Amino acid sequence: MKQILKNRGINAVLLVFFTALSLLILEQGFRCWLFGWKAFDYRAMKNNAPISNTDFMRQSPFDDIYWALKPNLDTSFKLARLTTNSYGLADKEYSLEKPANNYRIAVLGDSYSMASGVDTDKSFHAVLENNLNTNSTQAYELINFAVGGFGLERYNATLEHLVPAWQPDAILLGFCAFNDQVALPPKTGSVPPFNPHIVNGFFSSYVREYYRLQSAEKKAFQIRATTTYRPKDIAFIDQQLGEMRRLANTIKPDMPILLAYLDNREHAAS
Numbered sequence: 001m002k003q004i005l006k007n008r009g010i011n012a013v014l015l016v017f018f019t020a021l022s023l024l025i026l027e028q029g030f031r032c033w034l035f036g037w038k039a040f041d042y043r044a045m046k047n048n049a050p051i052s053n054t055d056f057m058r059q060s061p062f063d064d065i066y067w068a069l070k071p072n073l074d075t076s077f078k079l080a081r082l083t084t085n086s087y088g089l090a091d092k093e094y095s096l097e098k099p100a101n102n103y104r105i106a107v108l109g110d111s112y113s114m115a116s117g118v119d120t121d122k123s124f125h126a127v128l129e130n131n132l133n134t135n136s137t138q139a140y141e142l143i144n145f146a147v148g149g150f151g152l153e154r155y156n157a158t159l160e161h162l163v164p165a166w167q168p169d170a171i172l173l174g175f176c177a178f179n180d181q182v183a184l185p186p187k188t189g190s191v192p193p194f195n196p197h198i199v200n201g202f203f204s205s206y207v208r209e210y211y212r213l214q215s216a217e218k219k220a221f222q223i224r225a226t227t228t229y230r231p232k233d234i235a236f237i238d239q240q241l242g243e244m245r246r247l248a249n250t251i252k253p254d255m256p257i258l259l260a261y262l263d264n265r266e267h268a269a270s
Helices: 002-040 042-046 124-134 152-161 206-224 231-251 265-269
Strands: 057-059 067-069 074-077 080-083 102-108 139-144 170-176 257-262
Touching: 002 042, 002 206, 042 074, 102 152, 124 139, 152 231, 170 231, 231 257
Parallel strands: 102 139, 102 170, 170 257
Antiparallel strands: 057 067, 074 080
């Protein structure tokens, strides 16, 4: 009897061990399929998480902006290199005072314009700046104020509080068609402190996350990813763009506002 119980105990331990090993192999194999050799890179995987769950964000001094990137970062985010300058902008270092004869463009947007998952120096506006300066006698500066998780209301808050000191000549708005029509929840009191729940992406389960996205969020994506906006969405966009026009005029009358339109609704629904 004792030998039988001993054998059963050994079998149970072996079952648990090989089950855990199989799950670990499945998880790591899935990561390698998604990310290649970076799946083994702790530093790269650590910040492969939503931006509000990382340790490189801080509370903005302006309640209506709410969060901001920390200055002087050189880290990995979404498996790409994220760098910020001394002002906490996801960009190279610029002088606050605009150089004489330079044409300066302030970039507003969310994670697509911040360039989540793309090296900071390879963002679309960094490439555009390089191309403009290569092919023109006019000197251009495209300064990136975009932050992941922002929407139209926070674009305008950024335009109101942060952009004027940089004396831009134009605004480049990175508009995300999938969610920029969504308003922030109404304020119900004082703004709570920004206290992020830090998630270490290296220890996250990407198999579980894949199925969570497939089941829990796909329906929500399909509802939001319609071919046309609802009347209330259009009214919200119109109101916010009107406010952007007003704020831009306080910096420089009739300042051009350029729109980089990303219509990713079809992709979000797939």
